[in-house]
Amino acid sequence: MKARSMGGQFTVIEGRAERAEAIRTRLLKAEAEISEREMRHSNALLEETVRQRTCELELANARLQESLKQLQAAQAQLLFADRLATIGQLAAGLGHEINNPLAFIIGNLDYVQQQLVRTAGAATPEEQQEMIEAIADARDGAERVSLIVRDLKVLSHPNDLENGPVDVVASLRSAVKVAAYELRDRATLVEELVSVPPVNGHKVRLCQVFLNLLVNAAHAISPGQAARNEIRISTRMSSSGSVVVEVSDTGCGILPENLERIFNPFFTTKPVGVGTGLGLSVCHGIITALGGEISVRSEMSRGTTFTVTLPVYEAQEEITSRAA
Structure with a gap:
């Protein structure tokens, strides 16, 4: 009787264990199904979010492209207006x-x-x-x-956006011809123009830079003192293989506190009506856009020198072959 009683107890216990295991299995399966549904829902939400963000980015990119075109057009108009001025x-x-x-x-x-x-x-x-x-x-x-x-x-x-090989010496001489009358009564022009390789640039814009620098040099010297002053233009190669152009004068110089502001838009030390204050800012924008640098050093009552450094022109084929 005792053995049977114990056997019946074991049978009841085993039945309960099987039911509990079955319940746990069903619960796990239900949890897995819920998790899978939640994951599918989350993935669907994520995909929709990605689609929305992609559309927003495409719209933002289109707006940026349009803004860039407008900015380039405005810049071209500014450069053209500065040249005409x-x-x-x-x-x-x-x-x-x-x-x-x-x-x-x-x-x-x-x-x-x-x-x-x-x-x-x-x-x-x-x-x-x-x-x-x-x-x-x-x-x-x-x-x-x-x-x-x-x-x-x-x-x-008018401006176009294509750059190419530019003869720096020819651009300097063109600028000198246009500014000749302005220079003649103020200083003796000294040319130290050695042959240099073509630079990567834009002929019209480089001529604009050199013309602005020559006019600034002339305006730093009072008229009627040509015998006592000089404006010197020179070309040379730097140790790093870039083309260097210098425009210097023996004029009044620039105050030390103004040197840091000299390339700021609308900053000018000229009287009202004589300058717009855009010339040097435009020069800085043109040169940096071409991958070059422009700097200035000056000493009061002794003169000013502007130094323009420009990369030598390289054909696209040469750049591609070197990169390969």
């Missing part, structure tokens, strides 16, 4: 530069016309030689006018 400041001198050779051309042509009328086509050898020389001089004057107009045309050309 500089040309406007030099307008009287440029008119004089063009009028001088034009008057010379007209005078020589008048002389040739009078000689032809007077001699009725039967000029002596000496008179013929004089007329030939007068026509040759008139041609030289016409070429001078043509060069001035060409340089003005370059500076007044």
